[in-house]
Amino acid sequence: MTPASRTPAAPPAPPLRERKKQRTRQTLIDTALTLFTRRGFGSVTLDELCAEVEVSKRTFFRYFTSKEDVALAPLHDVWRAYQGELAARLDALRATGDAADAVRTTGSDGPQTLLHLMRDALLAALDRTAADTDWTRRALLSHRLAERTPSMVAHGLHFCERTTGDVLELLHGALVLDGPDDPRPRFAGEMLLSAHRHALATWSARAGADPEPAPADVPDEAQLAALVRESVAALADGLALTATPRRTG
C-alpha cells in the first residue's frame, strides 16, 4: 500500500487507474454482500450501500446494472470466464481440427461430446475465477442470498440465458451443425446450466448454514468442481428416469 513499495514480480503492472476501479468494484461487492446478508436484500437501500462505500449512486450504476447485479457479481464472473475458456477451446479445436488432442484435460476415446467440452471449460473457468482471494466465500454468500431473494433468482437466470446465447453464437461459428436452428447445442448448453445450478445448490447446502461463515468454514472450489462433474454425469439419468409410483403408506 505504501506508494514507494515496488511490485515484486508483477506481470506488466496494470495501469494504476485501473486498480482503483477494481478496488471500488470489489468494495461495493463485499459491502453489498455483507449488508444484504445481514439485513436482507430488500431492506437495504442503494443509498445506504453507497453511503457505506462513500460513492455516489450514480457511480454505483457505472459499475453494476442493478441492485441484483452487484449481489450476483461473484457468480457472474464465473460465467464470463467460462465464455472465454470455451472460445479458446473452440479456437484450438478448429486449429487442430481434431477433437481428441485439442483438449488436454481429457484422455478420452474418440471425439468429445459437446457437453463434456463445455463442462471442462466451466471447470477451467471455475479454477481461474477461484484463484482470486476468497472467491468461494463471496460466491457462497451470493448464492445463499439468491436462495431467499426471488428477484436475484430472476436476474441470475436471465444472465445465464444471455451467456448461453452468446455461447451459442460461438458454437455455430465453430462447429458442424444442422443449420442455425439446430436445437442440440442449445440443449447441451442448458443442460450444463442445470447441472451447474444443482452443483452449486448442493455445495451451498453441504457447507454449514452459518450466515456469515468464517473463511475456514467455506468449502473450496475443488468440492464444487467435483459436484459439477457428478451433476453432469447424472444428466443422462434425469433424461431416462422412469416414473415409479410410490406406494401410499
Add this chain to the structure above:
Amino acid sequence: MTPASRTPAAPPAPPLRERKKQRTRQTLIDTALTLFTRRGFGSVTLDELCAEVEVSKRTFFRYFTSKEDVALAPLHDVWRAYQGELAARLDALRATGDAADAVRTTGSDGPQTLLHLMRDALLAALDRTAADTDWTRRALLSHRLAERTPSMVAHGLHFCERTTGDVLELLHGALVLDGPDDPRPRFAGEMLLSAHRHALATWSARAGADPEPAPADVPDEAQLAALVRESVAALADGLALTATPRRTG
C-alpha cells in the same frame, strides 16, 4: 349480452361477480399486449395502461404482480395448467400403481419415463389452455414481446423456475426417488422446459413476422404441440452431440 338471454347449455354458470373479474383481467391483458406491441414494453407506463382500461393502478396490482406479469400472462397460464395436469396424472399413477395404463395418452411399452409423463401433461395443458378463444394469438404476441424485452425474459424464466420447484414437490411426494436431493427429476423438469422454450421460439419464428397478426395468420396449438414433441425427442441428441470442428473456409 342481453340480460334476459338464457345461457343455452352452460355448466353451473359461474358466480356473476367472478365474470367481471375475469373480464377485467382479460381486458388488461389484451390492451397491455396491444400497447406493448405497438409502442414497446418500456415506452408504455402503467398509468397509461390503467387509464386505457379505466382501472386504477392499485387495482392493476391486485390482478398482476408486475408489469412483466401481465405481458406474460398467456404463457404463464399454460404452466399453471401443466402443474394441475401433472398433479392429476401423478394421483392416477399412485392410485393404479401402474405407469402403463394410468395414462391413456400413450400406448407405450413398459413404464413411462418421467420426461414423457411431463411432456404429456404439458401437451394436455396446452390443449386445455388453447381452448380459450384465441389464446394462440395472445401467446404469440406475448412471446414476440418477450423476445425484445429483457426484463420479460427474466420474469418468465423465474416463473418457470418456480413452477418447476412446485412440480418437484409433487414428484417427491408421488414417486420413488433417491432421497429428497435426487437431481434426476429436477433435470427432467428443466429439460422439458428447454424443449418447450425451443418449441415456442420455433413456432413463433415460423409464423409470419407480422407484428400484429390477423387471427388467420396465427399458427394453431397443434403445430406447437408437434414442435414440443419434436423438441423433447431431440433432447437426447443434445446430450450426445459430439463436437465436430468446422473446417475454416
Add this chain to the structure above:
DNA sequence: CCATTTATGCCACTGAGTGGCACAAGCCTG
C-alpha cells in the same frame, strides 16, 4: 506544467410498486 481524457459527484426527474383507508358493488341472510 498544461491539455486531454476519464471517472466521479450532484441534482432533478420518471415510473414501478406498496400501504392505508374510505367507498361502492355484489351477496347472503330474514
Add this chain to the structure above:
DNA sequence: CAGGCTTGTGCCACTCAGTGGCATAAATGG
C-alpha cells in the same frame, strides 16, 4: 327488499430503483 356482510375498487401519499445532464476532480501523456 330491507339489513348487514363480504369483497373488490378508487384515491392518495410515499419509497426507492434507475436515468440523464452537466459540472468537477483526478489520472495520463506530452
